[in-house]
Amino acid sequence: MDLRFYNSMGRQIQAFVPLRAGKAGMYGCGPTVYNYAHIGNLRTYIFEDVLRRSLEYSGYEVTHVMNITDVGHLTDDADEGEDKMEKSARETGRSVWDIAAMYSEAFFHDTDRLNIRRPTIICKATDHIAEMIALVSRLEERGFTYEAGGNIYFSIDKFPAYGKLALLDNQELMAGARIEVDKGKRNPHDFVLWFTKSKFENQTMIWESPWGRGYPGWHLECSAMSMKYLGEQFDIHCGGIDHIPVHHTNEIAQSEAATGKSPWVGYWMHGEFLLMDRGKMSKSKGGFLTLDRLVEEGFKPLDYRYFCLGGHYRSQLKFSFDGLASAASARANLIERLSRLERGRPAEALGSAASDILRGFGDDISEDLNMPRALAGLWNLLKSQDIPDWEKLAVVTQMDRVLGLELLQSGDEEALDAGVTALIEERLAARKVKNFARADEIRDILKGQGILLEDSPDGTRWKRI
Ligand code: AMP
Ligand code: ZN
Numbered sequence: 001m002d003l004r005f006y007n008s009m010g011r012q013i014q015a016f017v018p019l020r021a022g023k024a025g026m027y028g029c030g031p032t033v034y035n036y037a038h039i040g041n042l043r044t045y046i047f048e049d050v051l052r053r054s055l056e057y058s059g060y061e062v063t064h065v066m067n068i069t070d071v072g073h074l075t076d077d078a079d080e081g082e083d084k085m086e087k088s089a090r091e092t093g094r095s096v097w098d099i100a101a102m103y104s105e106a107f108f109h110d111t112d113r114l115n116i117r118r119p120t121i122i123c124k125a126t127d128h129i130a131e132m133i134a135l136v137s138r139l140e141e142r143g144f145t146y147e148a149g150g151n152i153y154f155s156i157d158k159f160p161a162y163g164k165l166a167l168l169d170n171q172e173l174m175a176g177a178r179i180e181v182d183k184g185k186r187n188p189h190d191f192v193l194w195f196t197k198s199k200f201e202n203q204t205m206i207w208e209s210p211w212g213r214g215y216p217g218w219h220l221e222c223s224a225m226s227m228k229y230l231g232e233q234f235d236i237h238c239g240g241i242d243h244i245p246v247h248h249t250n251e252i253a254q255s256e257a258a259t260g261k262s263p264w265v266g267y268w269m270h271g272e273f274l275l276m277d278r279g280k281m282s283k284s285k286g287g288f289l290t291l292d293r294l295v296e297e298g299f300k301p302l303d304y305r306y307f308c309l310g311g312h313y314r315s316q317l318k319f320s321f322d323g324l325a326s327a328a329s330a331r332a333n334l335i336e337r338l339s340r341l342e343r344g345r346p347a348e349a350l351g352s353a354a355s356d357i358l359r360g361f362g363d364d365i366s367e368d369l370n371m372p373r374a375l376a377g378l379w380n381l382l383k384s385q386d387i388p389d390w391e392k393l394a395v396v397t398q399m400d401r402v403l404g405l406e407l408l409q410s411g412d413e414e415a416l417d418a419g420v421t422a423l424i425e426e427r428l429a430a431r432k433v434k435n436f437a438r439a440d441e442i443r444d445i446l447k448g449q450g451i452l453l454e455d456s457p458d459g460t461r462w463k464r465i
Contacts, residue, residue: 009267026236070125071216135193150214154190156189194215196213239271248268309375342390371403
């Protein structure tokens with residue numbers, strides 16, 4: 001199956017050609033764990049999950065890396081404001097480490113319930129300070145940095161390709177309109193690689209570095225960790241569309257400047273925003289909806305997944321409880337129709353009508369992940385009078401590998417099982433890349449949830465204790 005994706009770099013749909021045949025390396029910017037994820041954030045992670053599942057459906061072996069931002073993300077993406085983690089700690093009287101642990105756990109609880117598969121590698125910024133320092137040193141050696149007022153900056157004037165992702169032109173760069181003036185910056189778009197002058201008292205997250213005790217700039221972690229786990233050049237980088245002008249633009253500049261290799265990433269894919277009636281949903285501005293809130297209102301997490309699949313990932317999607325209710329009733333209707341189908345399966349090939357629908361489904365995925373059309377295909381399948389029940393079930397089983405709607409199972413027990421299965425998968429992947437610390441951590445997490453893992457030559461089994 002030939003996949004075609006819209007590449008934000010160059011703004012056109014292109015055939016996906018990976019660096020290594022049969023393998024795809026993808027990196028998605030993970031959550032900043034200073035608060036719960038809102039359903040807008042979760043929309044972006046659903047899109048990334050559909051991307052990963054589509055690659056796997058098409059036969060690729062995917063290495064999916066996601067970071068956890070537990071240091072360095074300021075309240076403004078462009079180096080201004082306070083560290084989000086420190087602010088949350090101050091406001092709640094808890095330690096930054098407690099805050100990070102609590103919201104990371106809450107995040108994965110949400111993503112498990114949404115049937116978002118756990119990334120192959122999940123990496124915390126605070127565990128990769130050495131890699132970040134090494135990256136700054138490399139940039140320093142190559143002449144891309146300068147020091148001012150105790151901070152180390154990246155000089156965008158030394159990197160002529162700066163801004164090509166965002167299509168920033170010179171005028172826009174000159175204007176630097178929304179960026180507050182940092183007197184240390186030679187160019188308003190220069191960005192901090194390493195802070196030693198903390199803007200706030202008693203910062204707890206600081207480390208020794210060649211430039212003094214301090215902490216990394218936010219953009220640095222994604223370059224350092226993606227290259228550590230995926231190599232100096234890799235296939236796909238994704239995130240929300242808001243990351244194009246600053247975060248991803250800066251990630252590209254520092255990565256390509258450090259390695260001298262271009263392009264750093266082959267395909268840039270960005271999910272559009274979830275909108276509320278009052279405009280965009282934002283974590284820092286408060287007033288946002290969480291998955292728990294939807295559950296309190298009587299919805300199932302997968303109703304929200306269905307709601308999101310109803311919009312193309314590159315279109316804005318307006319959230320409303322009415323829209324969510326329609327999604328919930330559509331999903332319930334699907335499950336009900338499926339439960340009425342005769343389950344016996346003759347050992348025959350699919351007939352031409354079912355094959356056509358399955359092929360159409362593949363085409364929908366291939367053409368830039370067109371999930372609304374894929375859902376329409378699913379409905380056509382179920383409404384068809386000509387396709388035998390067992391064929392419908394066989395096709396839905398295939399489709400649900402990408403849709404992830406648990407259409408052939410339902411009930412809370414299955415949702416729990418899906419969470420456990422996701423963790424076991426992540427543990428297996430961690431062991432494969434010899435990340436035994438993470439593998440042990442997962443075993444302990446599950447033990448804490450009353451689940452014991454048993455490894456055997458046939459795989460890993462689990463039981464309740
Ligand atoms: P954060 O935890 O703030 O770093 O954001 C996590 C992800 O959610 C990033 O990829 C953002 O681009 C994305 N995001 C933030 N707000 C929205 C929104 N309203 N709709 C969709 N994605 C969003
Ligand atoms: Zn990032």
